[in-house]
Amino acid sequence: xxxxxxxxxxxxxxxxxxxxxxxxxxxxxxxxxxxxxxxxxxxxxxxxxxxxxxxxxxxxxxxxxxxxxxxxxxxxxxxxxxxxxxxxxxxxxxxxxxxxxxxxxxxxxxxxxxxxxxxxxxxxxxxxxxxxxxxxxxxxxxxxxxxxxxxx
Amino acid sequence: xxxxxxxxxxxxxxxxxxxxxxxxxxxxxxxxxxxxxxxxxxxxxxxxxxxxxxxxxxxxxxxxxxxxxxxxxxxxxxxxxxxxxxxxxxxxxxxxxxxxxxxxxxxxxxxxxxxxxxxxxxxxxxxxxxxxxxxxxxxxxxxxxxxxxxxx
DNA sequence: TAATTTATTGAGATTCAGATACAAATTTTA
DNA sequence: TAAAATTTGTATCTGAATCTCAATAAATTA
Numbered sequence: 181x182x183x184x185x186x187x188x189x190x191x192x193x194x195x196x197x198x199x200x201x202x203x204x205x206x207x208x209x210x211x212x213x214x215x216x217x218x219x220x221x222x223x224x225x226x227x228x229x230x231x232x233x234x235x236x237x238x239x240x241x242x243x244x245x246x247x248x249x250x251x252x253x254x255x256x257x258x259x260x261x262x263x264x265x266x267x268x269x270x271x272x273x274x275x276x277x278x279x280x281x282x283x284x285x286x287x288x289x290x291x292x293x294x295x296x297x298x299x300x301x302x303x304x305x306x307x308x309x310x311x312x313x314x315x316x317x318x319x320x321x322x323x324x325x326x327x328x329x330x331x332x
Numbered sequence: 333x334x335x336x337x338x339x340x341x342x343x344x345x346x347x348x349x350x351x352x353x354x355x356x357x358x359x360x361x362x363x364x365x366x367x368x369x370x371x372x373x374x375x376x377x378x379x380x381x382x383x384x385x386x387x388x389x390x391x392x393x394x395x396x397x398x399x400x401x402x403x404x405x406x407x408x409x410x411x412x413x414x415x416x417x418x419x420x421x422x423x424x425x426x427x428x429x430x431x432x433x434x435x436x437x438x439x440x441x442x443x444x445x446x447x448x449x450x451x452x453x454x455x456x457x458x459x460x461x462x463x464x465x466x467x468x469x470x471x472x473x474x475x476x477x478x479x480x481x482x483x484x
Numbered sequence: 485t486a487a488t489t490t491a492t493t494g495a496g497a498t499t500c501a502g503a504t505a506c507a508a509a510t511t512t513t514a
Numbered sequence: 515t516a517a518a519a520t521t522t523g524t525a526t527c528t529g530a531a532t533c534t535c536a537a538t539a540a541a542t543t544a
Binding site for chain 2: 500501502503504510511512
């Protein structure tokens with residue numbers, strides 16, 4: 181299986197773009213780190229390693245990584261986008277706690293059935309899906325019951 | 333079943349807020365119109381009827397309508413939020429064409445199964461879910477095959 | 485290897501959706 | 515009807531994301 185770097189290089193080349201240390205550093209950081217991130221977090225994490233890249237470059241690089249399928253947009257919360265790297269990882273969905281924001285990742289084969297039914301029923305060529313299930317996590321349920329609200 | 337207006341009035345009262353013609357006009361327009369909308373569309377639709385309400389008031393009213401469950405955020409595209417009214421309507425998901433943006437609404441009972449399994453497995457109190465399936469609609473598939481790309 | 489071409493970078497300006505401050509107007513309660 | 519408190523519109527502000535532009539660096543060619 182190709183590495184993220186190989187995928188990215190091929191993409192860059194195929195688009196007539198250029199390989200730069202900035203782009204490689206960003207990719208490196210994204211693939212090393214597991215979990216969700218946003219532009220600011222990525223920027224700070226790079227800086228903490230002594231790697232100085234302007235936010236403009238990060239904003240310019242993310243669409244490339246999205247386009248070649250190495251990352252995906254997770255959600256738009258707090259007024260900005262959050263991302264996660266997805267290459268080589270099985271597709272998954274999110275279960276989010278409405279109170280504390282905790283995220284559980286899961287996958288369910290039923291979604292494939294849903295996709296297939298849609299393809300058949302509406303003639304769509306189905307590519308992927310994004311499912312977020314919202315609820316209250318066990319901890320927050322307990323907090324709500326004991327009256328210790330925690331501030332919503 | 334209570335009307336949207338009743339729901340809203342109860343909510344307003346319960347929160348110690350005030351009933352104003354601006355808020356009622358916004359609610360009225362949202363419940364009359366079917367389909368997705370954004371702040372600008374809502375603003376223009378109101379103005380076309382001679383109802384002048386500042387965008388600030390719309391921005392201030394939408395969170396109230398979200399909070400009392402009369403509308404929901406549909407997606408964040410084009411750099412801003414889109415909404416739809418949901419009160420009294422069965423929950424549904426979206427199938428979106430990646431090429432032309434067309435939206436098909438559907439529902440699938442399998443999602444209930446998914447929710448139940450999550451509740452059991454992770455102990456969450458599941459409230460709702462948001463599923464968007466992405467693909468290419470039949471028309472765009474045809475356009476792509478005949479080479480008439482249509483611009484992405 | 486050096487010269488040429490063209491893309492990319494960083495800094496700062498710009499844009500735009502959405503939030504906010506404040507004075508005037510309106511709703512609510514009494 | 516008057517007092518108290520909220521809401522409105524206008525203008526301003528905020529912040530994420532984009533754009534401009536000169537300087538720099540990558541790829542290509544000789």
